[in-house]
Amino acid sequence: MTRIGDRRKMPGKGLSILSCWAALALAPAMIAGCARAPETDAQGFTIEPDFEKSLQQRLLDAKPGEVIDIPAGKYALSRSLSLAANGVTIRGQGMDKTVLSFARQISGAEGMLVTGDDFTIEDLAIEDSKGDALKINGVRNSVIRRVRAEWTGGAKSSNGAYGLYPVQVTNVLIEGAVVKGASDAGIYVGQSTNVIVRNNRATGNVAGIEIENSTGADVYRNVASGNTGGILVFNLPDLPVPGSRTRIFQNRVESNNHVNFAAAGSAVSSVPAGSGVIVNSNDMIEIFDNDLKNNDTANVIISSYYSTGFDGKRGMAAAYDPFPEDIFVTGNRFEGGGTNPGARYAPLKAMAGGALPAVVWDGFVNPARKTPAICVRNPGAQVLNADAPGKFAKARLDTGLDCAPATRLPAIALPAAMTKDGRPGR
Amino acid sequence: MRQRPAALLLLAVLLAAGCSHAPREVIFHAEDNPEKLSQWGLFTIGEGRIAPHRGMVTYDLAAPLFSDYAQKWRTIWMPKGVHANYRRDAAFDFPVGTIVTKTFYYTTPEGVAAPQRSGAVVKTVAATYQTGIGGLDLTRVRLIETRLLVRRAQGWVALPYVWNDRGTEATLERTGAAIPLTLGDDGGGDGAAAAAFVYSVPNQNQCAGCHATDYRDRKLLPIGLKARHMNRSFAGEGGEINQLKRLAAMGYLDGVPGQAVPRNANWQDEGEGVAARARSYLDVNCSHCHSTGGPARTSGLDLDARTADPRLLGLCKPPVAAGRGTGGRAFDVVPGHADKSILTYRMQSTDPGEMMPELGRALSHDEGIDLVITYIATLAGSCEENGGGGRIAAR
Numbered sequence: 114m115t116r117i118g119d120r121r122k123m124p125g126k127g128l129s130i131l132s133c134w135a136a137l138a139l140a141p142a143m144i145a146g147c148a149r150a151p152e153t154d155a156q157g158f159t160i161e162p163d164f165e166k167s168l169q170q171r172l173l174d175a176k177p178g179e180v181i182d183i184p185a186g187k188y189a190l191s192r193s194l195s196l197a198a199n200g201v202t203i204r205g206q207g208m209d210k211t212v213l214s215f216a217r218q219i220s221g222a223e224g225m226l227v228t229g230d231d232f233t234i235e236d237l238a239i240e241d242s243k244g245d246a247l248k249i250n251g252v253r254n255s256v257i258r259r260v261r262a263e264w265t266g267g268a269k270s271s272n273g274a275y276g277l278y279p280v281q282v283t284n285v286l287i288e289g290a291v292v293k294g295a296s297d298a299g300i301y302v303g304q305s306t307n308v309i310v311r312n313n314r315a316t317g318n319v320a321g322i323e324i325e326n327s328t329g330a331d332v333y334r335n336v337a338s339g340n341t342g343g344i345l346v347f348n349l350p351d352l353p354v355p356g357s358r359t360r361i362f363q364n365r366v367e368s369n370n371h372v373n374f375a376a377a378g379s380a381v382s383s384v385p386a387g388s389g390v391i392v393n394s395n396d397m398i399e400i401f402d403n404d405l406k407n408n409d410t411a412n413v414i415i416s417s418y419y420s421t422g423f424d425g426k427r428g429m430a431a432a433y434d435p436f437p438e439d440i441f442v443t444g445n446r447f448e449g450g451g452t453n454p455g456a457r458y459a460p461l462k463a464m465a466g467g468a469l470p471a472v473v474w475d476g477f478v479n480p481a482r483k484t485p486a487i488c489v490r491n492p493g494a495q496v497l498n499a500d501a502p503g504k505f506a507k508a509r510l511d512t513g514l515d516c517a518p519a520t521r522l523p524a525i526a527l528p529a530a531m532t533k534d535g536r537p538g539r
Numbered sequence: 540m541r542q543r544p545a546a547l548l549l550l551a552v553l554l555a556a557g558c559s560h561a562p563r564e565v566i567f568h569a570e571d572n573p574e575k576l577s578q579w580g581l582f583t584i585g586e587g588r589i590a591p592h593r594g595m596v597t598y599d600l601a602a603p604l605f606s607d608y609a610q611k612w613r614t615i616w617m618p619k620g621v622h623a624n625y626r627r628d629a630a631f632d633f634p635v636g637t638i639v640t641k642t643f644y645y646t647t648p649e650g651v652a653a654p655q656r657s658g659a660v661v662k663t664v665a666a667t668y669q670t671g672i673g674g675l676d677l678t679r680v681r682l683i684e685t686r687l688l689v690r691r692a693q694g695w696v697a698l699p700y701v702w703n704d705r706g707t708e709a710t711l712e713r714t715g716a717a718i719p720l721t722l723g724d725d726g727g728g729d730g731a732a733a734a735a736f737v738y739s740v741p742n743q744n745q746c747a748g749c750h751a752t753d754y755r756d757r758k759l760l761p762i763g764l765k766a767r768h769m770n771r772s773f774a775g776e777g778g779e780i781n782q783l784k785r786l787a788a789m790g791y792l793d794g795v796p797g798q799a800v801p802r803n804a805n806w807q808d809e810g811e812g813v814a815a816r817a818r819s820y821l822d823v824n825c826s827h828c829h830s831t832g833g834p835a836r837t838s839g840l841d842l843d844a845r846t847a848d849p850r851l852l853g854l855c856k857p858p859v860a861a862g863r864g865t866g867g868r869a870f871d872v873v874p875g876h877a878d879k880s881i882l883t884y885r886m887q888s889t890d891p892g893e894m895m896p897e898l899g900r901a902l903s904h905d906e907g908i909d910l911v912i913t914y915i916a917t918l919a920g921s922c923e924e925n926g927g928g929g930r931i932a933a934r
Contacts, residue, residue: 169714173743191717193898195744197757219717220739222897226748228757228834244862244892250834251754273892274862280837281754297862304837351839351856378858378865378881430850 159186175201185210193221199230205237208261215242223248245275257287264294272296298323304354319375326356331525342388343369348395350433357396367406383421385410385455394418407449417477436479442489447471470495488516576700576709590674597672600768602806605904609643612671625794637690643683655706695759697746715742736901753832767801817914855922864893874918
C-alpha cells in the first residue's frame with residue numbers, strides 16, 4: 114500500500130501531520146485520535162503544495178496490484194491526472210472526505226484519464242473539472258465504486274460534459290456513485306460491452322445515466338431525479354461500435370424536469386425536459402419493475418434518430434439502424450408525468466386527455482422489417498403513437514402493442530474480482 | 540530553496556563552465572532514466588550556444604504540431620552500424636539505441652539581458668528563425684524543455700527534461716511542469732497585445748496520450764518520423780536536400796523507394812493547394828488521436844492524411860461526445876461554413892473542457908485556424924436536415 118502526501122516539507126509541522134495521516138491510513142478507528150486537522154486555505158483547500166505532483170508521480174510509478182490511497186482532504190489539482198498502468202486501485206476515504214477538486218484546473222480535457230486495464234476507483238470525489246470528470250478509454254475491467262462526480266455550482270452549461278465516462282471498455286461496473294451537474298451525462302457508458310450500472314444517484318445533470326452504443330448493460334436500482342432526462346439508451350451513427358441489449362429495472366426515475374442546459378449540437382441537447390427513460394435508435398431493450406413518476410414530458414419515450422434533428426443527409430452510415438426495435442416495457446409502476454410535455458409533443462396533450470400517457474413512441478418504423486416488435490405489457494400504461502413521420506397528423510393511442518418477446522435478455526455477469534467490494538457497508 | 544551558500548553557487552558555475560565530466564559523445568541508456576539531460580551526452584553548451592554532438596541529425600516536418608508558438612529543434616541519433624527501415628505509412632522502424640530529441644524553445648524580446656530567465660517571449664519571425672542544424676544561438680532563446688524519445692529493446696520511452704533558469708542543465712520531470720510565460724506578437728516590443736499563458740510540459744502518461752497511437756497495444760511511437768511528414772527538403776549535411784535522401788545517404792534509413800513516397804504539403808507554402816496544406820496541418824495536429832486506432836477513434840472523426848471518406852473527415856457529421864465543445868454547432872464540418880463547424884470552434888477555444896487538441900496548448904493557433912477556415916470555405920455541399928419533423932425543442 115502506498116499513500117500520497119507523506120513527503121511533507123513543512124518544518125516543525127511535518128512530523129505531527131505525518132503521524133496523524135499514518136494513523137488515518139493504518140487504522141481508521143484512530144481518526145478520532147488525530148488532534149490536528151490538515152491546514153486549509155480560505156477556499157477550504159488542503160494546503161499541501163506537493164500533493165498534485167506526488168499523486169501524479171504515484172500514478173506514473175504504479176505497478177499492477179498497487180493500491181494508491183488518498184487521505185481525507187480537499188485537494189486542488191491544476192492539471193489532468195492520468196493513469197496508464199494496469200491493475201491499479203485508487204482509493205479515498207469516502208466520497209465526502211477525499212475530494213479531488215479541479216476548480217483551479219488550467220489544462221487537460223478531464224479530471225482523470227485512465228488507459229489501464231483492471232482499474233478500480235472508489236470512495237472519493239472528483240469536483241469541478243473543466244471537461245469530463247473521469248474518463249476511461251479502451252480498456253478491460255473498470256470498477257467505479259462510491260465515487261462522486263460533481264459540479265458544485267449546480268446545473269450550468271459551462272460545466273464539464275460527462276461525470277463518469279468509460280468508453281470502449283469491456284466489463285464495466287459503476288455502483289454507489291453520485292453524479293451531479295454534468296452538462297451532458299452524469300454517468301455515460303459509451304461503446305462499451307458487458308456493463309452494470311447499479312445503486313447510483315444521478316441528479317441535476319442533462320442526462321442522468323446514458324448508455325450509448327453499448328452492448329449488454331444492466332441498469333438497476335438507481336435513482337435518477339431532477340435531470341433533464343433520467344435514463345437514456347441511445348445509438349448514434351458514425352461510430353465504430355453499435356449497441357443493443359440493455360435492461361433497465363428497479364430504478365426510481367422521478368421528476369426529471371430540469372431545463373435542458375446542454376450545448377446545442379450535442380446529442381442530449383435534443384432531450385426534452387421531463388423525460389423519464391428514453392430509448393433512441395437502440396434495439397433489444399427491456400424496461401421493467403421501475404418506479405417512474407412525474408416526468409412531465411413522458412415517463413418513457415421510444416424514439417428514432419429521425420426525432421433528434423441531427424439527421425443530416427450525409428450524417429448516417431449505410432449500416433446504421435436508426436430505428437428502435439425489440440423493446441419491452443412491462444411491470445413498471447407509473448405515476449403522474451406527461452402533464453407539461455416539451456414543445457414538440459405539447460400539441461398532443463389535449464388529444465391524449467390532458468397529459469401524455471406513460472409511454473410515447475414517435476412512430477418511425479423500419480420499412481425493411483415486418484414489425485418493430487415494440488411491446489408494452491404494463492397494466493395501466495397507455496402508449497401514444499405520435500406519428501412523427503406524418504408530422505403528428507395521425508397521432509393516436511396505440512392499443513396494438515400488448516405483446517411480449519419470445520425470450521428475455523440474460524443478466525449481465527462480470528468477472529468475480531470486479532464485484533468484490535473490499536469495503537461493503539460504506 | 541533559492542538561496543544557496545556562495546560556495547555551492549560557485550561550484551555550480553564552475554561545473555557549468557566545463558569543469559564537469561559531461562560526456563562529449565551521445566550515450567544510450569538502455570535501462571535507466573538519467574535524472575539530468577547532460578547524462579545523455581547530447582549537447583555541448585557554452586559561449587552562448589547549444590550544439591549537438593556527433594551523429595545527431597537535425598530534421599524538420601512538413602507541418603508541426605502547434606505548441607503555443609514554441610519553436611522545436613528536432614534531432615535524431617542512432618548508434619553506429621544500425622539503421623532505420625522505411626515504412627510507407629507508419630513511423631519508420633528504428634533500431635534499438637535510437638534517440639530522438641525535441642527541444643522546445645522561444646525567441647525572447649530584443650535586448651533581454653538574460654533570455655533564459657525571461658518570462659516574456661515572442662513569436663519567431665524570419666529574422667529570428669534558426670534551423671538548428673549546427674545547434675542554436677542562445678542570444679535570444681529561452682530553452683523550455685527537451686523531450687527524448689528513446690528506442691529501447693522493449694519499445695519507445697518518452698522522457699521530458701525541463702531546462703533550468705541558467706540554461707545549463709535540464710532535469711527529468713516525469714510529472715510535467717507548468718511554466719508561466721507571456722507571448723508578445725513580435726520582437727519589437729512595440730506594444731502589440733501580449734498574452735499571458737501557462738506553458739504545460741506534459742507528464743509521461745500524457746506523452747503516451749499522443750504517442751501511443753494505437754489503443755490496442757498502447758505502444759509509444761514517434762509521430763513526426765513518418766515518410767509523409769519527413770518528405771521535404773531541409774538544410775543539413777549535403778545542403779538543402781530531401782531529408783529522406785539525406786538520411787539514406789548517411790546510412791540512417793534503409794529502403795526508401797525511388798517513387799511513390801507519400802508526401803504531406805508544407806502547411807505554410809502558399810504555392811501548394813489549400814486543401815493539401817490544411818490536410819497536412821490536420822494530419823499532424825489531430826490524427827495521432829483522430830485515427831482508426833487512436834484515442835479519439837471513439838468520436839468517429841478521422842483526420843489522418845489518407846482518410847478520404849467525407850463522413851469520417853467530419854463533413855455533416857454530428858458530434859458524439861463533444862459536450863459543450865460543440866459551441867452550439869450541429870456538425871463537425873459544414874462545407875463552406877467554418878463559422879458553423881465544430882472543428883474550427885474547438886481549434887479556436889482555449890477552454891480545457893472544449894478545445895482541441897486537448898493537450899499541448901493554452902493559446903490558439905491563429906495561422907492554423909486561418910488555414911482550416913480557408914479550407915472549409917472551399918468545400919462544396921451543404922448539411923441538410925431531413926426526415927422526421929424537425930428537432931425536438933427543449934423547453
